[in-house]
Amino acid sequence: MIEERALNFLEEIIEEDISNGKNNGRVQTRFPPEPNGYLHIGHAKSICLNFGIAQKYNGKTNLRFDDTNPSTEETEYVDSIREDIHWLGFEWDKELYSSDYFDQLYDFAVTLIKNGLAYVDDSTAEEIAAAKGTPTEPGTPTPYRDRSIDENLHLFSDMKDGKYPDGAKVLRAKIDLESPNMHLRDPLMYRIKHAHHHRTGNKWCVYPMYDFAHGQSDAIEEITHSICTLEFIPHRPLYEWFINKLNVFPSKQYEFARLNMNFTVMSKRKLLQLVNEKYVSGWDDPRMPTISGLRRRGYTPLSIRNFCERIGVAKRENLIDLSLLEFCIREDLNKTALRRMVVMDPVKLVITNYPQGQSEIMHGENNPEAENGGGSREIPFSSEIWIEREDFMEDAPKKFFRLGPGLMVRLKNAYIVKCENFIKDENGRISEIHCTYIPESKSGSDTSGIHVKGTIHWVSVQHAKTAEIRLYDRLFQVEDPSNEDGDFKEYINPDSLSVIKNAFIEPDLVHARPVLGYQFIRKGYFTMDIDSTPDNLVFNRTVTLKDAWAKEVKKS
């Protein structure tokens, strides 16, 4: 966990409320997703905020599905949302649905009608929009605004009873058509939708709008602090108007700036497009900023919670650097990931003075950050090994601390070798590197007195197994795809996924398990993908290691 930090503005408000004895010091929050898509890292911010605040101030958090629009909502999404919140490490108090309150909301609407504060409007959507005016011009009443209470009561009842087709009528609050706040210009409360609802089935054909459901749901649950994102600020007066006119529990709404991250998109609508149009394999594609995508990519719940802590909470728009998220996962995985050796772009290295056909067992620490190295695993060594092609250069520059003619390196967990020769194929490509090894330089019992600058990873040819490795990069080529000209999908990074079919892996990795994080030494952090089978192991790259050499190369 992160050490103590200054309170964010919401915590300041809450501490003040508590010290003023507001709600008897009770703190109740809620996380209110609409089940019309998968949760993403932006939701994680909201989850950590709502659940975190409740934990911190001895309160509780409800999970409430905001399911007032039957045409977009599905139980698949409900299930994924529940799973993701649990995986992040949070437990909700009550699991609730806005649809639980449909009867009560209907009664609220009737109450408002009876008080002359709501009316049934037969106008079309276009007519209503036109009569609302514009931000700079006041709205005008439609011909139905002054219907009698009795008529409104009957019409609304008939709406509920299915006597009208979709769109024929709506129920509107009677507030102020000239308000500078557009949300107060007689907002819609109910619309007719003859649609099947994932929970209430065909019971209803009228459904409340968000604005008539959200605040009252908060009130019913006696939510003390209703935390939402900035775009709902102009809704707050309406939120309070309903609470006031209905004389229900006075929940208070507070708004913070949603998370934006560079090189990705964060709207459910856009993410759904990527899924539907097959730019990615699904909501849980490891390139997606969804919780399920990050999970499959190898991110840990702790890393995401730490990230949400570090980005802070405020009211100004922000665009968070992807590098902070990457820092958080490296920080966590560095402490826990098992170190293994994998060669992805192999070239053969032959040790000419090591007896052919002979092999020996080396030992490698599981994790140098852990106590006692986290234990060790066995690594077979022999006279022919695979190394990375990029670890050899025919004309090595001065600062290249790897292999080249006459150069020496340490083979990780094994011997120091010296390059004596190399062979090229007919295309001029290096096909084999010939080295001699120094028998006294064995790891752990090195008496050679030789110090080399570089250490490289390797896998014994004779003992190597293979695996499929999926390398991921940022999904978009530009920092803020939504803010570019044209369709955001034009900016998808064509190299966001590259697959290596037959990487050579050290034998111990056949025991790899999903969920665990691995560090393929010098290559990055990896995790086993759900597509993996014993016959075809598949690993996803979670994130690369920081690479000072790559920077050096880039500079020149």
Place this chain on the structure above:
RNA sequence: UGCCCGAUAGUAUAAUGGUAGUACGACUGUUUUUGGUGCAGUUUGUCUUGGUUCGAAUCCAGGUCGGGCAACCA
């Protein structure tokens, strides 16, 4: 050209009238059997113009810039 919200290093976020700090990034150096990790250090900031005050990032006024608001979406 209405109403609302906001503006502190490259990116975020503190300082709540009294020394502008922290994290990430970038850059140095150091350690290292991962060019990883660790450690040490450097760099860069209060949108603007006035005002109040002994003192302003903070309070006030004007301006500038950014964002939001006119879905039978949430």
